[in-house]
Amino acid sequence: MSHDQLPTERPAVVTCGLPYANGNLHVGHLRTYVDGDLFSRALKRAGQNTAFVCGSDMHGTPVAVNAAKEGVDPKEFALRHHEQYIERFEQFNIAFDNYGHTHDETNTELTQSFVESWIENDHIHEKEIEVAWDAEEEQPLPDRYVEGTCPYCGEHARGDECDDGCQRHLEPGEIENPVSTVTGNPAEYRKQPHKFLKLADFQSYLQGFLNRLEGTDNARNQPREWIEGELEDLCITRDMDWGIDYPGESEEDLVLYVWVDAPIEYVSSTKQYSERVGTDTYDWEQVWKIGGESQHGTEWNDEWTDKSGEIIHIIGRDIIQHHCVFWPAMLRGAGYNEPRGVLATGFVGIDGKALSTSRNRAIWAEEYLDAGFHPDLFRYYIATGSDLENDIDFSWDRFAERVNGELVGNLGNFCYRALLFAQRNYGGTPDAETSEEITAEIENALEQFREALREYDIRAIGNIAVELAAVGNEYIQRNEPWNLVDDQPEKAAQVIRDCVQLSKACAILMQPVMPGKAEALWTSLGETGAVVETTLGDALETPPTEFAEPTELFSKVESEHVESLNEELRERVEAAEQDSTAGEGEDSEADSTDVDLEPLEEERISFEEFQGVDMRVGEILDAEPIEGADKLLKLDVDLGVETRQVVAGLRELHEVDSLPGTRVIVLANMEKAELFGHESNGMVLAAGEEADLLTTHEDAPLGTRVK
RNA sequence: AGCGGGAUGGGAUAGCCAGGAGAUUCCGGCGGGCUCAUAACCCGCAGACCGGUGGUUCAAAUCCACCUCCCGCUACCA
Numbered sequence: 001m002s003h004d005q006l007p008t009e010r011p012a013v014v015t016c017g018l019p020y021a022n023g024n025l026h027v028g029h030l031r032t033y034v035d036g037d038l039f040s041r042a043l044k045r046a047g048q049n050t051a052f053v054c055g056s057d058m059h060g061t062p063v064a065v066n067a068a069k070e071g072v073d074p075k076e077f078a079l080r081h082h083e084q085y086i087e088r089f090e091q092f093n094i095a096f097d098n099y100g101h102t103h104d105e106t107n108t109e110l111t112q113s114f115v116e117s118w119i120e121n122d123h124i125h126e127k128e129i130e131v132a133w134d135a136e137e138e139q140p141l142p143d144r145y146v147e148g149t150c151p152y153c154g155e156h157a158r159g160d161e162c163d164d165g166c167q168r169h170l171e172p173g174e175i176e177n178p179v180s181t182v183t184g185n186p187a188e189y190r191k192q193p194h195k196f197l198k199l200a201d202f203q204s205y206l207q208g209f210l211n212r213l214e215g216t217d218n219a220r221n222q223p224r225e226w227i228e229g230e231l232e233d234l235c236i237t238r239d240m241d242w243g244i245d246y247p248g249e250s251e252e253d254l255v256l257y258v259w260v261d262a263p264i265e266y267v268s269s270t271k272q273y274s275e276r277v278g279t280d281t282y283d284w285e286q287v288w289k290i291g292g293e294s295q296h297g298t299e300w301n302d303e304w305t306d307k308s309g310e311i312i313h314i315i316g317r318d319i320i321q322h323h324c325v326f327w328p329a330m331l332r333g334a335g336y337n338e339p340r341g342v343l344a345t346g347f348v349g350i351d352g353k354a355l356s357t358s359r360n361r362a363i364w365a366e367e368y369l370d371a372g373f374h375p376d377l378f379r380y381y382i383a384t385g386s387d388l389e390n391d392i393d394f395s396w397d398r399f400a401e402r403v404n405g406e407l408v409g410n411l412g413n414f415c416y417r418a419l420l421f422a423q424r425n426y427g428g429t430p431d432a433e434t435s436e437e438i439t440a441e442i443e444n445a446l447e448q449f450r451e452a453l454r455e456y457d458i459r460a461i462g463n464i465a466v467e468l469a470a471v472g473n474e475y476i477q478r479n480e481p482w483n484l485v486d487d488q489p490e491k492a493a494q495v496i497r498d499c500v501q502l503s504k505a506c507a508i509l510m511q512p513v514m515p516g517k518a519e520a521l522w523t524s525l526g527e528t529g530a531v532v533e534t535t536l537g538d539a540l541e542t543p544p545t546e547f548a549e550p551t552e553l554f555s556k557v558e559s560e561h562v563e564s565l566n567e568e569l570r571e572r573v574e575a576a577e578q579d580s581t582a583g584e585g586e587d588s589e590a591d592s593t594d595v596d597l598e599p600l601e602e603e604r605i606s607f608e609e610f611q612g613v614d615m616r617v618g619e620i621l622d623a624e625p626i627e628g629a630d631k632l633l634k635l636d637v638d639l640g641v642e643t644r645q646v647v648a649g650l651r652e653l654h655e656v657d658s659l660p661g662t663r664v665i666v667l668a669n670m671e672k673a674e675l676f677g678h679e680s681n682g683m684v685l686a687a688g689e690e691a692d693l694l695t696t697h698e699d700a701p702l703g704t705r706v707k
Numbered sequence: 708a709g710c711g712g713g714a715u716g717g718g719a720u721a722g723c724c725a726g727g728a729g730a731u732u733c734c735g736g737c738g739g740g741c742u743c744a745u746a747a748c749c750c751g752c753a754g755a756c757c758g759g760u761g762g763u764u765c766a767a768a769u770c771c772a773c774c775u776c777c778c779g780c781u782a783c784c785a
Contacts, residue, residue, distance in 0.1 A: 217724080218711080317711085346712080347779080354779060386720080390712070391779075398719080401734060409747055417744035424743085459721095467732090477741070477749040485743095552745055632783065649784020670785060680785045 003214065003340055004306050006454050007048035012310035013287050014040035014050060015266040017319055018057035018102070019085050021078035022066055025365040027382070027394055028316075028348040028355050030092060034379045035345055035388065035458050036314035037094045041512035042453050042461050047535045048310075051282055053269035055100035055107070056082040060258030061143040061159075064242040065181060074242040075103060088365050092375040093515045098273035102244075102261050107268035111261040112247040115236070117334040119248070121296055123198050124236075130189035131239060132159065132178040140239030140253070141180050141187050148178040148187075172235050195246060195254075196233035201298050202329040203231050208300055209328050215341035215456055216389040218317055223324040234326060236260050263327045266313070267336075287311065287337065294335030308337040312456075317344040317389065343456055346391040348382070350569070361573045363394060371565060376514035377403050377554070383513050384462040396565045400557035406466050412554035414469040415506060418476065418499035419524055419550040425485060428526060428546035429500045430493035438498040439540065441471050442505045446536050449509060465510030472502040500525070505539035507531055517553060524550040614669040615685070615706035616640070617696055623650075623659040635659070635684065637666055640703020644668070647680035650693075665694040665706055 006012075016036035019029060033054075040052035058078040067077035082101050089096065100106065118124045132141040132148075146159040159175050172194065178187035206227050213220050236257045237246050243255030267288050274284035285292045287309030295304060313323050323342050331338055348355055355362050368378055381399055385392040422429060445468045452460035476499055484492035504525055511518035511531050522531040526547030621643065622636040635646045646666065650659070667683040685694040 222711080349779080352778090393719090398734090401719095404745095405733065408745065413744060413747055417748080421743050463732090470732095473744095473748055474750095476743080480741075480743085482741090482743045554745085556745065556747095647783095647785065667785090683785050686784085 002212075003310075006310065007043060007046040008306070008310060010306075010309045011049040011051070011282055011287050012043055012312065013266070013270050013284075014043065014052045014312045014314065015269075016054045017313075017315040017323075018055055018262055018265055019081075020060070020062070021056045021058050021081035021085075021101070022062050023081065025085065025088050026355065026357065026362045027350075027365070027368065027378075028362070030365055030378070031345055031348050031382050031392070032314055032316050033089065033094045034092065034382050035343070038379070038383050038458055038462060038512045039312070039314065039343070039456070041095075041515065041532075042449070044532075045508065045511060045534065045536055046450060046453055049282060051097045051270055051273045051284075051287075052095070053098045053100075053266065053273055054096050055098075055102060055104075055265040055269045056085055057258065057262045057265070058082065058101050058103040059243045059255075059261060061145055061238075061240070064240060065145065067242075078103065091369055092365065093379065095515070096269075098269045098276070100265060100269045100272055102258075102265045102268075104268070106272050107261060107265050108244050110268045110271065111244050111256060111264045114264055114330065114334045115247050115256065115260070117294070117296075118197060118330075121333060121335075123201055123333045124195055125198060125233075126193050127196055127233075128191045128193050129235070130173040131192045131194070132173070132175070132180075132187040133190040134180045134183060134185050135188050136183065136185050140190075140192065141178065142172060142238040142240050145181055145240075146175060146178040146187050147181055148175040172238070192239060194235050195237045197236050197329070197333065199231040199234050199325070199329050202332055203227065205298055205300055205332055206231075206325060206328060209332075209338055210324065212300075212305070213324070213339065213342060215312070215343045216345075218389050219320050219324055219342035219344045222317075222320050226321065226325060231325075259322055259326060260330070263322070263330065266311075290335070290337050296335040298332065300332075300338070304337070310341075311337060311339040312341040312343070313339055314343045314345070317346060320344050341456060343388060343458075346386070346389050349391055349393045351395045352393055361569075363569070371561075373557070374516065374554075376517045377407065380407060380462060380513055384459045386459065388456070388458050396562045396569070400559065400562045403554065403557050407554045408556050410473065411466045411469040411506065411510070412552060414472040414476070414499075415503040415521055415524075416550055416552050418472065418496070418503050419547070421481065422496050422500050423547060423549050426493065426496065429543045430497045431545070432490070432493040432497040434501045434540075435494060435498050438475070438501060441468070441475075442501065442539055445505060445509060446539060449536060462513040465506045465513070468502060468506055468509060472499055472506075475499070475502070500543050501540075504541075504543045508534050508536065508539045521553055524548075524553075613667065616666050616668045617700050617702055617704045617706065618644075618664050618666040618684075619702055620659045620662045620664060620684075633659070637664065637682065637684070638702050639666060639668060639682075640701060644681045645679060646682045646684055648684045648686075650684075650686070662693065663695045665696070 014036055016033050019025065036054075037052065040050050043050040056078065058075070063078050064074050067074040070077065078101070086099060089099070102111075115124070132146040134141050134145075141159070143159045148159070159172070159178070173189065178189070179185070180187050206223075210220055210224060210227065234257075237254045238257055239253055240255055241253060243258065244261045246254045246256055267284070270284040270287060274282050279285075283292070288311070289295075289308065290304045291307045295301070315323055320342070323339070323344075328338050350361055350363060353361065369375070377399070381394070381402055382392060385394075385402075445464055448467075449461060449464050452458075452464070476495070479491075479495045481492045481495040481499075484495065503521065504527075507518050507521040507525065508531060510521075511534070515532070518531045524547065526544035528544075616639050618637040618639045620635050621638050623633050632647055633650050635648055637644050637646050644666070665685045667685060670681075670683040
């Protein structure tokens with residue numbers, strides 16, 4: 001059963017993934033918020049009663065761990081970031097109707113009521129599991145309080161996810177060889193009772209849900225494989241202080257898992273909005289519940305579709321599972337409505353490469369603003385730069401090119417020349433009727449807008465005003481009103497009237513993507529109200545007969561400015577790469593590429609033990625790639641006494657052809673291994689991620705022992 | 708190798724889900740026009756066998772199969 005087309009008569013809520021209160025925002029984060037803001041504004045222009053809500057995600061172990069490092073209270077720590085986000089969003093014209101945080105009273109209460117509802121409906125059970133425990137400190141070690149080895153792929157992993165390796169979500173107790181991230185103590189496992197949400201109860205529901213779900217394909221397809229298989233119970237409690245208490249019984253130090261209270265903030269934030277504006281204006285229960293009330297059951301009833309409001313989530317594609325598996329199950333378990341659409345955006349790259357906060361290959365929100373650009377320029381670039389689910393590349397060159405060509409040359413120029421001409425010759429909108437041709441063009445643009453909205457095509461929505469301005473430029477050029485004013489004053493007046501009307505339409509159509517600039521244009525038109533109050537139909541209303549001389553809407557990005565920004569970025573990336581310990585601390589991303597230096601080994605070894613290590617000077621005679629492996633090379637190394645075959649992961653880090661003749665140090669008595677079917681008899685020593693090869697500085701003969 | 712995304716004129720992209728006009732737009736190149744406008748704007752030209760091979764079809768950039776290459780994340784870095 002499919003939904004009514006957007007816009008509907010019912011209220012809608014648009015949400016963005018909660019920013020985690022533990023770092024700074026960069027252009028990658030901003031993409032989600034810009035897209036969400038644009039979409040919610042577009043819905044409003046189309047006449048849908050819409051709340052755009054979000055909030056800061058305050059809980060979880062990273063906040064607790066980082067606050068502890070700073071020696072501050074986690075609440076204080078998280079609130080500091082929360083305040084900063086509020087400011088940042090304002091600066092980028094991202095206008096949430098309500099922005100709360102997960103630690104506030106509304107969310108605490110609502111989260112507990114969700115959990116109580118799950119308990120009542122028998123979706124919760126208790127199980128004793130082994131959790132990591134720091135014996136010395138007598139404290140439990142949930143999630144990121146431990147690191148260890150992933151049980152699935154053997155890689156180094158965090159307690160809650162295998163971020164280095166297979167990316168799996170890890171349940172408490174799964175990680176092997178756990179070590180406390182706080183004290184460095186090896187952790188032991190201890191049995192603790194924990195609460196679990198029985199996801200399997202919702203298996204069949206979730207399959208139906210994905211079939212009904214609108215939005216981007218990735219949101220629908222990516223979780224499918226998951227849902228087809230056996231769904232495991234989700235552990236929803238953690239042994240720590242920081243978080244929302246598990247309701248009811250006085251479970252000692254048991255709080256809810258951060259991914260429980262985080263999405264519920266969508267509901268809480270909507271509720272806060274509702275309470276502020278009054279339920280006559282916006283009733284959160286009409287959106288989140290079913291026909292205003294809870295409807296329990298583990299299956300969806302088709303009659304419920306279109307009985308409530310429209311829930312649309314805009315997220316980054318890294319959190320699809322949480323929104324398309326856990327979250328709908330949580331909602332269903334509490335008898336709530338389900339999301340209508342999930343839009344999962346792609347990532348943002350910089351100059352053709354992936355963004356990496358640890359290497360400081362990033363453009364921070366603050367940095368963009370410091371460069372002095374209007375936020376709407378960034379919004380336009382990022383919203384129309386590519387299809388929503390595809391990645392976007394950000395480069396200052398491309399930014400300048402698009403701003404100068406599309407915004408300055410086209411949209412800005414058209415509106416400016418039209419209004420200036422109108423003002424100088426008529427003091428405002430000339431007294432003439434809009435032509436049929438132009439009325440049709442505007443109507444066509446409005447229809448494109450509505451269609452883009454129905455299809456969640458954010459890029460198309462962002463492009464419409466610029467496209468309409470292109471129509472205007474062509475129209476004014478073709479009619480040459482500057483040649484008509486003297487000979488054919490009536491014709492001239494009509495042409496200019498058309499152009500002013502087009503400008504007005506542009507102001508309304510560009511509002512979702514460039515709200516600040518739209519408002520400026522609206523003011524230039526002499527309009528008294530605010531463009532945020534308009535709906536699409538107003539695009540055809542007569543503009544004011546008088547307005548003042550307009551100002552230029554956009555100004556050019558100068559090439560010197562671009563060069564200096566490029567230079568700045570380049571220098572910074574280089575600096576970060578050279579000095580990999582710098583730039584840390586600011587890094588907040590759940591980014592796994594940190595190149596922290598490992599602490600020196602505490603444990604000492606004896607000289608005898610060292611004697612067991614047989615390292616020799618060698619020379620690479622031959623290097624060839626191993627088929628099927630991207631990084632592995634098969635090397636023949638001359639160790640003086642014999643030539644060994646060694647497999648090493650150098651392929652992407654060194655020019656293969658340049659390796660023969662290179663003197664290296666080889667650990668000769670390394671146990672043999674077989675990799676991709678090739679025997680490796682020894683190990684070539686190299687330093688760090690970039691595999692900086694060890695060598696000798698003089699000419700010790702091949703085979704000389706290193707000691 | 709696993710997952711995801713991609714391959715369309717010199718560069719960047721749209722179209723693909725719902726197959727059918729001269730394949731879109733932006734940047735760049737060339738030629739012209741206009742002078743109201745931020746050296747902006749408009750018109751025209753050159754330039755693409757829509758990654759390859761096969762299939763389905765009256766008809767394929769679009770659907771199906773296989774293949775190649777690229778990018779991101781991840782892995783193999785004994």
